[in-house]
Amino acid sequence: MASKVKSDSKWIYRHLQDRGCRITKPRQAILNILQETRKHLTAQTIYFAAQSIYPDVGLASIYRNLELFTDIGLVLKYDFGENQARYELAQGPQSVHHHHLICKNCNKIVDYSEAIDDEKEFLRRREKNLSRKYGFKIESHFIDFVGLCEKCSKRR
Amino acid sequence: MASKVKSDSKWIYRHLQDRGCRITKPRQAILNILQETRKHLTAQTIYFAAQSIYPDVGLASIYRNLELFTDIGLVLKYDFGENQARYELAQGPQSVHHHHLICKNCNKIVDYSEAIDDEKEFLRRREKNLSRKYGFKIESHFIDFVGLCEKCSKRR
DNA sequence: TCCTTAATGATAATGATTCTCATTATCATT
DNA sequence: AATGATAATGAGAATCATTATCATTAAGGA
Incomplete structure (x- = not known):
């Protein structure tokens, strides 16, 4: 229930809404986290960070939304030869x-x-x-x- | 026991031996397979193909040796966003x-x-x-x- | 042929990612 | 602000590629 989602760049939300995607708390949390870093984050790391913004978030939603964001070009997915993928915002003030x-x-x-x-x-x-x-x-x-x-x- | 390992390019074996690696049947089988294709093969595909050359080969050896070959630059490992890696010979007549x-x-x-x-x-x-x-x-x-x-x- | 030990095969374990499905929440419409 | 269609969710099970373990085998120098 509790949520510390901050307001985000409008263009990102427009990008989502143009595709008929809803602006949900898990999505806001993930985008907040990606906007605040320059690092390539793993799904786990994003999951833990997202919980401090929206405690009820589930790991499955992290994966689902990272895939969505990657598909629509909002996020880049990398494989650096570890056994897990890494993600970062494709565009934005930090990137x-x-x-x-x-x-x-x-x-x-x-x-x-x-x-x-x-x-x-x-x-x-x-x-x-x-x-x-x-x-x-x-x-x-x-x-x-x-x-x-x-x-x-x-x-x- | 049975084995249909063909003779291979000498330089590859020299490359292995220079590093103190032994020339084993699983290694020969894997290299044979990679030399005969231009495709990017998965570990599973290589495993099945290797069994027709050396039936006793185990899947673990496929992974172990693909990692070895990748480390010493004999093989290239790719990730194309599937949930499995693909491999091909780094150099050679086919590549x-x-x-x-x-x-x-x-x-x-x-x-x-x-x-x-x-x-x-x-x-x-x-x-x-x-x-x-x-x-x-x-x-x-x-x-x-x-x-x-x-x-x-x-x-x- | 013998010996050292690298390499193996079988199989259990790991762990990231995906799937399922009942429940919830978004948001266009009223 | 309330409604309703349905997109999205959370929990946890399932999947499946890859790794680790360990007793046994075999490569290759002596």
């Missing part, structure tokens, strides 16, 4: 489009977003080319570099 | 370095490798830059485009 460096030994993740401009041009060409050739309607892309972080490459 | 188009609706995967040359130059610069800045020793990269395939984009 900048970025890619990842993944240490295959300790699983450390570094986000980077610099020098993105020459990348944009490259990706624009590539997406146009691929769309035409394969008939795909491309919505997003992921670029991950995998290797060893400084610590792990010394330790080997 | 060409490529990236993916993933349909987020029906999970269709298209491999593409054309026009890879301008990508190489772009990636070289990017990897050098990131290595210097973050101290990462970058070994590989993944570029995936996510969207809707032709069928699914019409159906919506």
Whole structure:
């Protein structure tokens, strides 16, 4: 019953309502949490955090809504080779489009977003080319570099 | 007991032996299978195929060795948003370095490798830059485009 | 052939994610 | 503000890929 849901960015709610989705407390809680961090959170972490906003929330709703948000492009879902997915807001004040460096030994993740401009041009060409050739309607892309972080490459 | 393991590319075995790994029947079976396909196979698929080469093989060995092969760079492990990983040989006669188009609706995967040359130059610069800045020793990269395939984009 | 020990197979355990279904809450309409 | 259709929920069971355990086997150098 109790709920500490704060008011959120209007555009997110419009995005949901345009699709006939209701604005529920679990959804507000999840979005609040994602808006307050830059980290990639697991469903469990989001679940625990959501309980402090809306104690009655269930884990199933966390998964259901993360899937919904991912489907409608509000959230990005990542797999960094752990045995669980990670999520973050696709757009918003806290989030900048970025890619990842993944240490295959300790699983450390570094986000980077610099020098993105020459990348944009490259990706624009590539997406146009691929769309035409394969008939795909491309919505997003992921670029991950995998290797060893400084610590792990010394330790080997 | 029975075993139909064929002789394999020498370099792969050298790669294993250099690391003190033994050449076992399960390992030979897995590598045979991966060498004969261009597809991204699941552990289950590899398990069933391996049984026709070496009937006594256990599922645990499939997982253990796929992890080993991934660690030493012989195999690439992918997650396409299904609930299971997929694997393919990192290098070899059948395999060409490529990236993916993933349909987020029906999970269709298209491999593409054309026009890879301008990508190489772009990636070289990017990897050098990131290595210097973050101290990462970058070994590989993944570029995936996510969207809707032709069928699914019409159906919506 | 012998010996060391890496690797294996069988199977139990784990744990993230999904499913089921009765109940509840959202929100357009009145 | 009350109503009603139904989207969404919470609890917990079910699923299923992956890992861990451990006694046994086999690779490969001596």
